[in-house]
Amino acid sequence: MKKVALVGAGQSKYGDFPDKGIKELFLEAYKDMVASVDRGYDPKMIESAYIGNLGSGGFQLGNMSALVSEYVGLPHINTMRIENACASGGYALVAAVMDVMSGTHKAALAGGVEKMTDVSGMKQKYWLGVSGDTEYERLAGTTFAGLYALIAQRHMHEFGTKREHLSMVAVKNHKNGAQNPKAQFQREITMEQALKGPIVAAPLNLFDCCSTTDGASAVLVVDADIAKQFTDTPVYVAGFGTASDYLAIHDRVSTVTLEGTKKASAQAYAMAGMAAKDIQAAEVHDCFTIAELLAYEDLGFCEKGKAGQFIEEGHTQIGGDKPVNASGGLKSKGHPIGSTGTGQAYEMFNQLRGTVQKPTRQVKGAEIGLIHNVGGSGGTVAVTILRR
């Protein structure tokens, strides 16, 4: 098996862009990635592209990967769309890594793109609603907010997690995202605002929920043997893991654990020869504030049930011993579904090379980072560990 490295990463701004479709957004991310390759590269070297995407921008149901690949000048490569709901990007990265690791290709693009804001509110809710268990969860009257609220309610019941703990996640991530020029929401919020947001699905309020949005990202994955041709500071893939779970929360053994996260991260740690304690920075899937708390536990940063205490003690702030979501997370950046996973890779690429835009959110000296991408309410999870 070959070792694999990232030598370039790019991301578009995340937000609501009526003037840009999936092609234009993907181009923006691609160009940003090209610019990030320190010594440049020849586009002809890219032999594969794995593109995470859920809704195809609402029109190109089939072959969207061919469409965006040729739009950025890669017309004849091994291209495929990867779809695992919100984990599409994370799985696109894993697919690209496995491609290069296997020796099949020397260079692969892992990217993601999503266009959420063109379509009507009803269609957006339809796309999102059918990534959970449509037949029962959707028809019981829930969207993802409702499903994560079911988890939050049980977490509070089993462990005494408080409403304030959820808001701490929102406040932290908005504080970080305010320093991220590519985030959709670059504004801090106070604890009081976070606590008093209008209820969406009790106990979750508006500030507990991320916003799906438009955006794209792309990373260049190469055989580690040739990485130094492109940069003195490649970021190596130390390990990765993927695992699925029962789609419907009611089918799971525990309502307050994402088995997918536990199993995927265990695989990643094992492959990397590491443990949770080795992780110096993490980008986790905070689609809802409770999801970030679960991630602390299921990634092994703290014991099950202790996530509230963990954030309260400040461990996950920038400057803490386990900074989580220095980018602002999905909460502040926005969540362009297919792009989120590779967007996390883009952030970690910069964190580990010390090239984060707005150095105020740079995790100083981070050499080992973990990215965690969850599909829906945990049906699929991809975890990748990157290191300098």
Place this chain on the structure above:
Amino acid sequence: MAHVSVPMYWRTIPQRYKMIGQKCKKCGHVNFPPKGVCKYCSASSDFEELKLSGLGKVHTFVLISAGGAPPEFADQEKAGGQYPVAIVELAEGPKVIGQIADADPKEVKIGMPVRTELRRIYSEEGVIRYGFKFVPAEGK
């Protein structure tokens, strides 16, 4: 709209109207809703049909406000306000999600006993979809 086709919905009528579950012939556990392979032993596709009682207890719940309601339930929320949705642990073992009807949202609690009842779920393409919701079981 959820866009669950008519045949797709119709295939689930034994569960939605009659609470028909599957008892695994190998390990004896009850699967509801149905699975292709028993969820508990992962070893058998051999089931016997079992009509569940519809009785259960609330395992966890959420109160859905307008922002959290899918479009097919938007009018229900507008007319009647917040509605509760719960994961219920059924008497026979499996857990299933369902809306709670006929209950004051403030009174929904973990552990509350409930039972199933036929209700209108939603309407799509002019076709009404009926199915079970949970109602408080007043000790009966």
Place this chain on the structure above:
Amino acid sequence: MAIGISGYAAYIPKLRIKKEEYAKAWGSFAAAGVAEKSVMGFDEDVLTSAAKVSKRALESVPMPPEKVSGFALASTAAPYVEKLLSGTVIVSVGIPGTAFCTDHTSSTRAGTEAMISALEHMMANSSNRAVVACADAPTASMWDSLEHPMGAGAAAFVLSNEDLIAEVEAYACSASEYLGERFKPKGDEMLHDLNVKKYEEGSLLTNTLKSGNAILKMLNRKPEEYQHVVIQQPDARVPSTVAARMGFTDVQLVAGLVSKSVGDLGAASTAVGLAAALDAAKMGDKIMVISYGSGAASDALSLKVVSDRKSAFKVQAELDRKEYIDYIKYLKIKGAIV
């Protein structure tokens, strides 16, 4: 062999609205004798209510649904004009697909029509067993005073030839042509009523007196021999009007007079009234039921109570379980705000 009711049950949805709410909105409440009425919940309809009362009625015998060979459903407010309505109910209740099921819909007389249809099924074979489910929630335009009394409710009966609570002694019908009373043309959402009062009263009295008096003659009885009389209740005053002309007293009407608390139950009016009368009746009591549906027809049935057994789901318990709503919420729930 005697045929009759071996189990019965009622269901009244818990939401209620008081006449004062209407008076606040419109200046007056045009439903004689009705103090408050019941309202179907947003996610309920006549089919979910029919399923509920049918299950309750079977449980009250108890009889397993698999034994039922005939099912008759009655409602004027079914959610479909064309589509088998009984299908939804029998599958939910567990009544076999081999049962003969009938949908009765076109006027408020449908409840007794369903009852008689089921009785005739019972008479065809001694092993037959039937369930009659009457569930209704009539609607009219918010602008129309016709709407004021309209309520919601359901009752079901298990028909058998054993373990009887009440025997059916006789039934009689009167059908006629009376155009332009309460009617709903095809494609119209709302009921109409041209309000030609004397004409309509003529239809009501002609048909109810014909069917009611036919029973008295058939059984050679006098009105005072009945302990309970249940008459169609488009409001709480119509029964008195009919009763007076037939020689019944208001005292005989008391037990079955549910409309003062629930309003006009349409095709379920006599059914719920009968359930209330059965709750109150003593062994040996005789009950007269007289329905009426516009267009027009009336059925009359005579029953004799032969047991002290009662339903576990009494009408009074249903009436007592309530939650009041205001007029705005009423309009929202009925989808009337467009």
